Amino acid sequence: MKSLSFHRLPGADAMSVRVQEQDFDVSAELALMRIGNPKIGAIASFVGVVRDINEGDSVATMTLEHYPGMTEKAITEIIGQARGRWEVLDALVIHRVGTLKPTDQIVLVIVASTHRGDAFAACEFIMDYLKTQAPFWKKEITPQGARWVDARVTDSRAAERWGSIEKS
């Protein structure tokens, strides 16, 4: 289940996609992005966190499985779609895999732009599509035993409100 990938493209297409077991440091990622491009005026970020309760049951730990190779490809495509809709100067997605516990960070999406409207919209768009398109699966350990988390209808709706996504 161990996997690490890293893409960084130069210039206008700057982006990074990483799937990793280890935790991430948001400040360090923000600093790298800021110092790399003084045109950046606005950075929107999202961090997904393991909650201690899901569907009414307490969650002790959670294991994240993914599809190596396709994960990175799907996320890179999602970022490409965001770039077609908004001004994106740089974008980063880190998704953790393996075993996590409540209050642990799961996923990080950072989008940098000149102005904040683009940064917020692109960050939320990437997160909405990631939840429905990127091949990750969560299994929770609860007092009632282990269970695979079911996909949420609200997540499909969240992705649908952005309109159809075209294949690049």
Added chain:
Amino acid sequence: MKSLSFHRLPGADAMSVRVQEQDFDVSAELALMRIGNPKIGAIASFVGVVRDINEGDSVATMTLEHYPGMTEKAITEIIGQARGRWEVLDALVIHRVGTLKPTDQIVLVIVASTHRGDAFAACEFIMDYLKTQAPFWKKEITPQGARWVDARVTDSRAAERWGSIEKS
């Protein structure tokens, strides 16, 4: 111009508002928030950054002035309004004052919620209102000399799209 204030209220009304000269550490603030509340599933953040170009001129440094006392009051009120519209488990605003240079962080808004829709909306709402309601003023030093930054019409429009804000 030196000023520091800190409010942290317990439980459902958790929030912090700080005005300070020193830089901030987003990772440290996120960790404090996450560890304080295992119901948090989603954290949206915004960081405003000094750009090297504004209105076509290069910016060497920028000085931020504020109205001590009113600043904290205005931001606390903005967060209260966000809380009335969305589920906000915790919120933090840090705004720097004093002299900053390109790529420096200016402002941080963090909103934690159970789900990401609330976190994104409340974070963008707070930022839009902060830009039009909180008493901060920027003065830029450019090769053409020092100048006070003019308020942007797009900022008023961004705040207006959320509808009217009521006095608490």
Added chain:
Amino acid sequence: MITLLYFARLREALGTGREELALPSGINTLGALRDHLSKRGDAWAREMADGRNLRAAVNQDVAAADTPIKDGDEIAFFPPVTGG
């Protein structure tokens, strides 16, 4: 006495950031106070003129021209805000 505060461009143009003033008799709204201050001439006339895009707060709350003012108030004048 009232406390008057001026910020940013206004502070620089008027050459002062703060003054204490005995509330002039007959002045009981923010708008009346602004008119009164504009009669000081020069920079005051220019900066406090009706056409200037000026904002104000009474006791740290954003206030309009018809907001009542009274002895002991903290009253601030400033340009539209540009933080964030």
Added chain:
Amino acid sequence: MITLLYFARLREALGTGREELALPSGINTLGALRDHLSKRGDAWAREMADGRNLRAAVNQDVAAADTPIKDGDEIAFFPPVTGG
């Protein structure tokens, strides 16, 4: 030969995460392959049944039932995704 991958609940139910298979003659779409696999019976019949909410990818791109498949392809079956 084609490579078949199974993830998450599906991997556990089928008892395997990966197999190599000679592409059966006459099978040239994803839908036909799913039908073919469902005929293995037991867990295969249950998990690959028409009513199951199953997703699939051909060579790491999300694919539909009418997506063509050919020798050498990497084909993955999995439940709706739940990351983030």
